[in-house]
Amino acid sequence: MDAATLAADGWEPALAAALIGADRAPPPAADGFFPAGADAAGALLARLAAHGIHRLAGASLAADALDPVPERAPEGPECPPAAALRLHALVTEGYSAQSTVAEWCDCAAAAGVRVPSWLLPLLLAYARQYPETRAGITAVAGPELAWLGRACGEAPDEPSGDPAEGSGEEADWQAGTWQERRAAFAGFRGRDPEAARAALEAGFKREKAVMREHFVAVMDVGLSAADEPFLEACLDDRAAGVRKAARNRLLRLRRSRLALRMAGRARAALALGQKRGPLGGLLGGTTTTLAVALPEESPELARDGIEPSAYDPKGGRRAGLLRDILACAPLHAFADHPPRLWVEGALRSEWPMEIVEGLYASVRDEGDVAWAQAMAATLGDAFAGRLAGIKRTDALLEMWARATALLPDAEWERTLTEMLRARQIEAVIVMMGKGPDALSEPFTAVFLDWLALVTRGSANIRNDLARAWILGGLHTRLHPGEAAAARAAAVLARLPEGTQAHLSQQLSGLAEALELRATIRREFA
């Protein structure tokens, strides 16, 4: 036997013989190629070794056995190396860097640069692990990641849950998984809300409760007054989830019967009046009062979703009912008096926080700027002691901060700037915990200057600042830039000796984060 025939087909028989063993499958007699004189096991071992090596040395695949992956077209210039290393560090950091990764992507998109190819697999894994960052990452590496996913033989990521996208004109909303059906129905609603509702109504009773809830929730798409009868009927559905979904849709229609019922209940509970001071109002003028008739529990209220909560912290069950009714009542129910009077009356009433809380929820849901302004101003006056007979409490301050946060961003900043100038430290600390997500550059400068002043002030103020724990959340909201980073670093550097550790930690975290955000921008320059 020569080497050529040996290589041709010797390996598989040799391996098969080796598997069985020389005891049960004695190898053929010595054939000249293998040394004579070896026992059966030795001969088998030699055959296995020789055929194995020949197989390894000769194994090769023809060029056409390979399907090359398609070439990826370059999408744009790569980002600078320093920025790429920054992204690598952020992605490696993981969970805590999500907002910074998103910010990096925004900066890269603004600079018109792409992620370098060596980072793509890490970024793909990151986008899958933290879906909140997916939109930003897609903007700077979308086609590249899609290409990589295809090259790795993976199914493309499912489309994002944008209901308008739907899955094509012909998608059947009556078949498929619940996600497919929901998306298909959303598409149907987007095309023709009337027909979609009619089609849903026809087979609604036969759907399972979970599916009914999904469909009612999707009716947000193209919601109009014409949907009201159907949604009103859903308030009697057997499933609590469906009732809740229908109620939320109906409350969005501020003239729906449900909303009008709530308005009626609110008006029945609250009555504004005037009280004259002594001597017919000559002393103390007139004050606004609010007569409150707390609602009773009833099946009608329960049908409309107003039920007493066993966990109401204070005030009692019926005051809780009133708060929930006010939160659902449209603001036009209170149109007969200016908002300011309502808030003032509420503050003087027996259940001030419940009523203001309810009104606040309604203002927030309707986004009514006039109400928000009136509410913030009245609460501010009350906290400043300009309204007689109202106690200054922490709850009042908290409510004021929340109402102020409903103002438009520019107005919020204007209000806060005045407070910073007026050194209303206690209020500012609470106010800064809420408010717009992205603060403007001038306001950031004013705030950091204020912070510099306050941190060098008395130890009590520093203590209050540290305990409020607001600085940690501010680093994403303040306007990033070299100036802000330098200001924050200066605040930290000039911190007096003996400052509490938890304040200096918060400040160094703030300075570090602002520096990082400035660095990210610098690296794209």
Next chain:
Amino acid sequence: MTLTTAQILDLAPDAASRKVGQDQAKPPKWSGLGRSGTVIWGEIKGSGATPYRTVADLAGPASKCTCPSRKFPCKHALGLMLVDAAAPLAEAEAPDWAAAWARGRESRAAAAETRAREPARPVDERAQARRRQAREDRVAAALDELDLWLRDLMRRGLAAAKAEPYAFWDRMAGRLVDGQAPGLARRVRALPGLAAAAPGPGGPRPEAALGLGLGRLALLVRAARRLDALGPEQAAGVRAAVGRPVGAEEMAARPDHADDWAVLATTVEEEDRLVARTVWLAGRRTGALAQVVDYGTAASPPPAAPAAGQDFRGALAFQPGDPPLRAAFRDGTSARSPAGPLAGAVGVAEALDGYAEALARAPWTERWPLCLSGVRFGRLRGTEAAGAYGVGDATGCLVLRPEPRLPALLAVAAGRPVDLFGLHDGIAFAPLALVAEGSLYALPAQDPRPLLMRVA
């Protein structure tokens, strides 16, 4: 001299150090930073009462820190080097403690040099010969025992052997260690892993892998028992494969191979408590490949070596063996590699011919380095490896060993032809470095994540 971030991170003794080292790489945490030539220093506040003083020599790279960590280099030294890599430190006058450390290093290096120049003590040749004979007797006995054990396996069949517990293989490996044949012991210990591995696309069936492993072992035993019939280089190669270390004197007598050696990749494997670090080099002028292996422990890392993306300009000494591959560094300097194609890269068919030639000279070779030029990534079809990843050019293609870092290679190659360096075991090819558009990308030595670092 500056090290890149990737090179510094490769110095870290473990993954935890890599992570916390990066945390220390923030300039605000440091005070008194400065550099003088290649020596950099700084002070950092740790949990101790006084700040730790950290000093590092980038040329080494070597470092010293006053922190109580038993890891080396500690996180502070890594952080200090990373700070310098991000933005080079300013020249300054070294403080006493940093200057003292640098002086100490210089004097120790000088003392070592003088020691090396001193004449060696006379050797007792008779005792040496006696020791050598005793060792060879022990190895011969171990070879006989292994041969008997292999035949016994063959008699019972591989199907029966696959069912044996690990202790069965480990007992034989232990006997081989006693018989001063650690190279054979390592191969025996690897056999149960081959038999138990799950078959995947591109990988061999477990019984075929076991058969191939046993075959290689049998050939090595056979060669080791017939050393007289082999040439001196081949015999030395067999002795090395059996596990006889190459002595310092023998190495000193080996000739220099001067070249511009491009460092292509570094791999780190943990064997028991030892860390084996392998540096793969390719000669830019000769196209020769070399493998430098150094060992270290957690407390004493392997000696410094040029990192991937650098060129070692100087001489290597190859250990005796045929074909030559294992080598040691001699005098030389490292510098950043120039951009360009992979040194010594050839087409797939030619590379496979080279592999076959290496097998012809040393059939027990387990893995052989290949430099491929202008290959594309893709999927294989129509073979038993259908669906597996492969690389290929017009002359042929290779199956890629499945591994989690393949997406990184695919992403960087972007479907274009690239140069690839890696290890081939006859069945699948495991890439270690890639050259795309003139830039070298290396798989990080100790990072399982799908990531390639651009090193040059």
